[in-house]
Amino acid sequence: MAKSSNQKLKILYIMKMLLEKTDEENTMTINDMIAELERYGITAERKSIYDDIDALRHYGIDITTRKSKTTEYFVASRVFELPELKLLVDAVQCSKFVTYKKSNELIKKIESLASSHQAALLHRQVYVANRVKAINENIYYNVDRLHVAIAENKQVSFKYFDYDIKKEKRYRKNGELYFVSPYALSWDDENYYLITFSEKYNDFTHYRVDRMTNIEIVDQPRAMLPDNEQFNIVDYSKKVFNMFGGEEETVKLKFDNSLVNAVIDRFGKDVSLDKVDDNSFSIRINVAISSTFFAWLAQFGNKVKILSPESVIEKYKNSIQEILEQYK
Template structure:
């Protein structure tokens, strides 16, 4: 049945059809458009649809026509190409700071930027195995608030936490609030950091954004940099952050309990933690074995041990001995 009021929506439903149902590989006939409009209670004649298609072209939609047995129409181009959307989807999946829930929500929105048929190819891009993701659902909004504070030249306050061995939040300073002057956000090694100016010591400090909670943008103007102070975020990040590279290897590692935060940081909140003793725990995971990995282990000294494989253990011992030999074999000048 035709609904009179719906007739005014005809051209909008045609736009919806071209956006959702057509692309370079999928087109639609005039008869299909008439049938689809009827589902919305809208009657249409071929002549009026031809006129509406011309109007949509004038509006800016790149509608093309192809002829076979029938004349068919499709949306030839969009703001984003399919390859670009796949790139965005993969970037979201790779982003450790974006939770699984938020990743799903963002990808569903990206799918709306192409046809339903092409969206299915994006869905096949979604599953990426063994990528650690943040467990802090608020990080998406944390980043937004920090961007706002930086743009408006404001200070922020927040609470900062670590994780216990049972993966529960433990707030630093007994939950007291931190007050900082944010100057930049840095995304390094799949984590977001806010870099803040510490006026008392004329230096910069950084905080993990996913470890921040209850962020408030204050009315107070942030501390200005001293005249002689230069802020180079690229140089700061280069000196402060690090990334692994090397050959993948399955290893089992034993840590003292007080290293649980560092383990969750490096390997993600989904890592299985097994109790070894009252003071230690172990994990089994795939790492990129390299001098960078060994350096990461070495910084924790006696608080970490390689259980297996034996070859990785021997290589680590060799790595340490080479460092020791560099000093024991060197004669004092």
């Protein structure tokens, strides 16, 4: 009886063995498949396996043959090719917001999308252990819950914390719940941020997802944006350097020509570059004035200069002076 039950699964086991054991470098013969099926308590004739392979091809699996002394079978293409899987593994490894445990779980699942031989190649690329990773194990599920709230046009509540010098959590607002209207999730500078709209301040703000706990979807619609305004996450990210906000200003900057790539990397190819002279160009951008913006400018030394407004020039000069004061 058990053998008869297994017999009905024969085509599924053939599909499983071809997906798991074969690729362009590793093949199986009909005899290999018969021997493998016997491990599952299934007997099979060659003709029935030919029929099953034809059925799997009609189903959409790219099973190819190669002639040598015998006919060899292998899966020639998959939903994800090996280079694509390598990119996915690299992304998981580099994702600071994904914890060690979840990183390893995700990578194992990615490996299952390849043959066992290709999975070994992926596994040799895994170097998660020494990377800086998030501490909050719930972040993976927090992100999913926040996506649901955004899709359902609902508010969310949560508690928000910082770490103190003892590396212990200290909740803001004495542990009271925040109630916000979520509009987008942004992955910026290796961290996940929830971007929300506040009716009280008529503006957007953001929170680090890995510092949020007790996240719940509230059965209340999100606050509406003023005058049917459309939220543009790309514009928001360009203005807010590394998610450290500040008062928004229109700033004119002059750069040395050698910094064209740095400017385009930061502001995108649509930024307008105006020639100043043979050695420099200027741009006019809206940015949130913050210490992070000033730090971005400072890395270029005397190859960048703020041209206007005067108030931002003074803030930048004061910021540099405060740093110099520490070394007197």
